[in-house]
Amino acid sequence: MSKRRAEDAPVTVRARAESRPAKIEALSEEERQERTEPSEDVASSTASITSSILEYRALNGRTFHSAAHAADYFMPNDGQQQESLDLVHHYLTLIMDGLLYLAPIPSDTEGLTVLDVGTGTGIWAIDFADVHSDADVVGTDLSPIQPSWIPRNVRFEIEDATVDWSFRADSFDFIHMRYLLGGISDWTALFERAYRCCKPGGWVESVEVEPILYSDDGTTDGNPFIEKFATLFLEASNKTGKSFIVPSDDVQRLGMEAAGFSDLQVVDFKVPMGGWPRDPRLAEVGRISHVALETDIEGYTMMLWHHVLQWPLDGYQPFLDGMRKTLRDKRTHPYMKLRVVYGRKSETE
Template sequence: MTTTQPLTTEEAAEAGLLPASHWQNEPLPEDEDDDGASTIGSFVSSTASLSESIFKYRTIHGRTYHSEIGNADSWEPNDAAHIDAMEIAHHNHMIAIGHKLYLSPLEKDKVQKVLDIGTGAGSWAIDFADEFPNAGVIGTDITPIQPSWVPPNCKFELEDCNAEWTWPDNTFDFIHCRMMFGVVTNWYDLFRQAYRTSKPGGWVESFVSCTTFMSDDGTVKANSAMSQWAKVWNAGGEKTGRTFMIYDHDLQQKGMEKAGFVDITVKEFYIPVGVWHKDKELAEKGIWWKMTIEADLEGYLNYIFNVVMGWTPEETAVYAKHLRKEMNDPKIHAYFKARTVYGRKPHPDEVPESN
């Protein structure tokens, strides 16, 4: 990502952003464990060891990131700590949509070739390959952090989804992408390429969450750490040219419609954050989403907050403490929304002739 100048005071005020120093002046309760439920243990990473002579990573405030090559870049770290967090996030995202890998109406015996864009640690691709042993599954990412021990029908390739895709037309029966905010430079172009490389009758599916924490009873207070969360992320996305507001601007459905997909289906999800909800299923979603954020909160914040928005690591660390406190407070009834959108590439006889 191209590093940009921090927002001016006027720009920050217009965006509703509090100064980074604000959080150092806000008192924190002293009778609670600062870590909350974040001490949940570390998943064992099976990531392959790669020679530094082949892949040289950037180090930013002690965390490693994919080396910026052309337009290929990521705001998420690629080190072992974050790979562990990705494993937790994978399970969390399945719970969010009903303990499922996908929602598209796939016919199992007809799925032969599958693409997972922005595969990260590769968990989704591996699980899908296990569920569809007769399908070839390709997971792509710009950084090689995927494990070496995978199902025989699964493989990983280095590919930048923002560049022109290298696969031929009509290749895939199913294309999947999940939580790609802050990554994609042009969502309309992403779905154009997904349409081109899908087989007629193939499905494309995208899941993404909204960054805004809300409450129906006013317990997410103005100027709280939770209320500031979306403001900082969204401002950072504006500065890098890779929006975090996919949900807000309905870019999944709009992108699929413009690309030419049909049978587009939108599924909305209500997700509490934390331990407050009385409904068992929603409480499970809330706990897992909180655990996902806490699994590597500093890693999630490091690039956007410190590099893009110009905070110091110390200021970000104090903000993170406030956020943890709020997420672990059962009196704060925070939630956000998420959305899965899937659509089908029509067969040639379904496409109206152009005038």
């Protein structure tokens, strides 16, 4: 995977910050027949948790974060979910032209202190540490699921982003946070914590996707499974008070602005789901995003369906089967909204 610093492509980043994503053009039926698609058999794996000190919750055959660290966080933390999250990292890097971030952090990263909030498998923090070997990188998450074989300049810590952070004020030059949807009830408070821990002149970047499937050509309209998928997250947002539709709610920009960040930039992308786009790069993004979702569609929906909304049990498996069939239908051209927002803490702070 290609990794480049944001400063290596300032024109690209600046142009995107001033524009909205264009309509994605789909392949014609003739072009679709000619294109050779990779196998769409989606393999998933599970990882055993071997440490006796980890007390994860077991629900419906899956493991979730310990209740001591998070009450009813909706995503599991087992191997199947980890595989999906690594695929998400892959398509996010690809859709941003190989960049790990968009914020214009200093080109000289010697001594740079970086915090990755909600690090998950730690893949972003590890990639950043590999590229910037002279930076000091910390990744925080609810569960210690990160690998032990890591670069010397990165470390991982258990931290709940929804409560006061343990770091001292003015600790980090760059704070990166990604895919916290469904876990944050007060986004302004989250960015206030980031503001406190960010050094004067430092940058904070937030990357969030919206798990609603849209289309520019109407091919998702009226599909009962896509509509059910949207309803699941919309009703979960209302019931839990934690937004799952972060880009549409604009909570990143509003929260960062209220926390005191300046020089805010909002960059929107469309993440295709499936290899239907005519553009080869977007088609690759779509194939990876499709595999990422199918690898653990249960992990993204199980807790919400069964425990948050308590929908009928007998409707869950038909819903999953219908979603898989819909995602594999090349006549349907869905995409998700992705929003990147970054801002700077004042030098005089």
